Amino acid sequence: MTDATFEIRMQVMWNRLISVVEEQAMTLLRTAFSTSVREAGDLSAGVFDPAGRMLAQAVTGTPGHVNTMAEAVLHFIAEIGRDNMFPGDTYVTNDPWKGTGHLHDITMVSPSFKGDVLVGFFACTAHVVDVGGRGFGADGKTVYEEGIQIPIMKFAERGRVNADLIRILRANVREANQVVGDFYSLAACNDVGHQRLIQMMDEIGLTTLDALGEFIFSRTHAATLDRIAALPKGTWANELLTDGYDSPVKLACEVSIAEGSVNVDFTGTDGMSKHGINVPIIYTKAYACYALKCVVAPDIPNNWASLEAFTISSPTNILNAERPAPVSVRHVIGHLVPDLVLGALARALPGQVLAEGAAALWNIHMSVRPVAGAQGRRAEILMFNSGGMGARPGSDGLSSTAFPSGVMTMPIEATEQTGPVVVWRKELRPDSGGDGQYRGGLGQVIEIEPLPGHEFDFSAMFDRIDHPAKGRDGGMSGAAGKAALDDGTALKPKGWQHVPEGRRLVLHLPGGGGFGDPALRDPAERAKDLAKGYVTETAK
Template structure:
């Protein structure tokens, strides 16, 4: 290899790394300027840069797979609706179409063309979760998407620097939180502008006028690296199925995973039909979490972009709950969609068991609360908040599962101090749930116990969207199941796992999130590990003796 070519490859690698830094700054701007706590405190967002073909070249580490991997396809829809030759400097486009965005109306996607010397060189796109966009609220009770809130088609948000005030007025008028929603919309547009500025600075530093060569390098190398990892796996077909609670009846998720020379394909034929309620999943979101699960196992060291995603393909029959067509209700699509890594892990554990965990809580256990405020809310109508929380992840082959950790979503838990600042609620308890992790040679992660009451003597609503109550995470190879989830009132009344319900002012909401499942015979667990669990109050003495055969006096 000549010196000139070597330098060129080095420059390409440096620019690739710089692109990742650029989109991370883009994400941090969004994180720090967002109004919604679920974004600024928990990181429920995505940010990325795309070439003129709509290929994602880099994504920010900050963000969620459901946003990132579905946003990766949404930019192509923007280009279809707004051809590149019609885009001008200062333009920005927006949608929350679930089937062309990230799966439900609460996510706004904003895409901005980036120009250098008057020529379009790239597009920046970002997504964040907005807490309230009208309708019946962020819950699974709707029976079509039109009940779920304001539906924004592909529209121009900013035209050569001039904001579409008609659209902004529509957005403000159709939400219980107009201040937050308007602020979040400008935050999305603003972070894209920062990304554009940083990209142009990079291009000037390296004296390049277009990204085509760099884009091809990124996509080609990433695809080759992913295929090289897939080539190490045996060829063939494996199947797995998993039953989850559903809304009014259990849902079966069935997967057939095929590994070939061209990649990995997952087909969800055999999965339950779409639900009447808002737990359905658009195919874009199904694809996003399926390929994320595959990537975690097969290509964890390869940057996530159009090239590394290309060998991972997904299909689901139209009309099933994982490919629900418009106008199906989809507000709580994460409940089912976030189960999909566990489903594909069930296929992969048949060939590479040491690389995949047992089943975990998987779906977020968000406390979606809404109610009135005594003294007003500065332009908003009451309060509405998703207090993010989760249960335990499944045990790993050689390590325990993680407690109270949002996998596969990746969002951070909402700090109690923030929730109590933003709402008139008091969190009386928020602690790990002893004995909730499934016993095994390696133990599942623990869930949480959360107790919440009104601080102003008024009732509040819980828009329940929980799972793993009737069907807890399953243990494997002799490991025990994780503990099932529970939602109820302190007075003793059990609440439904899904649906709109009211917590009386003189009672408290009690939520116990599920634990992750265990791997292997509990009797094979190291005695020192059991002793540590008991001394840390993660496992009771009774369970240590009865399940692990451990005595503190031994």
């Protein structure tokens, strides 16, 4: 076989492997019970070699799930042990420090055997609607209050599901059918990946993935090192203030670029919080690496070899929280890590890095119930909502777009079908994008009311209310967020709160920062903004 033929053959097999994990992810999307998975794509799926190194990931998935999953598989291998792995097995955990950072995310790993030979692993993650405890919110004081903890264990052995685990789950969660259904969806997702992999290996004539793995890793590693070699060398720092729970929280980092590696150190960040906004380091690393890849190597496939060049260090603090810290809404602070890291990179690469954006998802978990004496439905409803992205060098920021998480918006119809609420308004928020040569992305306005005879408590998980997204290189800040009832009653950015019958929850999501001097904005673009209602004359 010539070198050229070998390269072509390996590239075709690499593409085929990616199609395998894409089908794996689509199985989860099509069979999931929770709207957060089915509608928003809050999941990940990937294939790993026998050593637990990620070969490929599905395009569908969030960095917080994908990059934590890349490390989680190693924990599964260490705890289950190779001698205790059999065909038909599936393993599970929601350990925040060995999975994806909080209890609501379920990680499942399945060994893939070809005959009696272990050829790899499939892994997937998804956010489930409930894990018991206090529910999805920042009010817990320890992880023990936040829901049921599942250590790394077997969900199924040799194809036989652990019935005791299912019974324990049903006794500890509010939406048992949804949660248990999602567990089976996750297991099915891995099973489909395994079946397609074995079909591929039989068709091509492979007995192992060793040669393909070496091809993937060697090409990816070399390409990543080439990109790092082109960067300036040195250390650059940045700080960012977040709303925190009841007082601001400072995040700090130093990005050090050396030959063959980039390290992010979070020394100087504020200490752990007594509320559930703490972030396990596995989640911090996931989003720090994502920020680095967005700038350094956005077009290089995300796998073990491309992630290996990026390292993280931190003392114990809110971005490196130790067990048993409460971590339920770790995503709020975690989603701000890319803006923090990108701010440091902007000093190393002036004029090349986008402005700050809304960053953290404005998730709402609603616990809806009939008012006293009324007949009606109870429901647990989760909505994912996004503010505006920061403006980019050369183009405006994207409006109401989930960066860095990448999740999709949930259709209003799906939310209203889940429980007794009406979404009266969900529209772009004028004047919310920061002015600049390139305008920041717009946030949105959302208005939600319980149906007659109902009320709901909701868990606020909001940020950028007191500390809006900053512009870059002369661009203006985006508009701050705001949460209130329709009668003007101001609400807290985080924590469980109440919406009574007849009242509406009104959310004004934050906008992204602008990029560049506003005086340099093209007059034609300003006219388009005005014509489309993105800005108003009074604001300009």
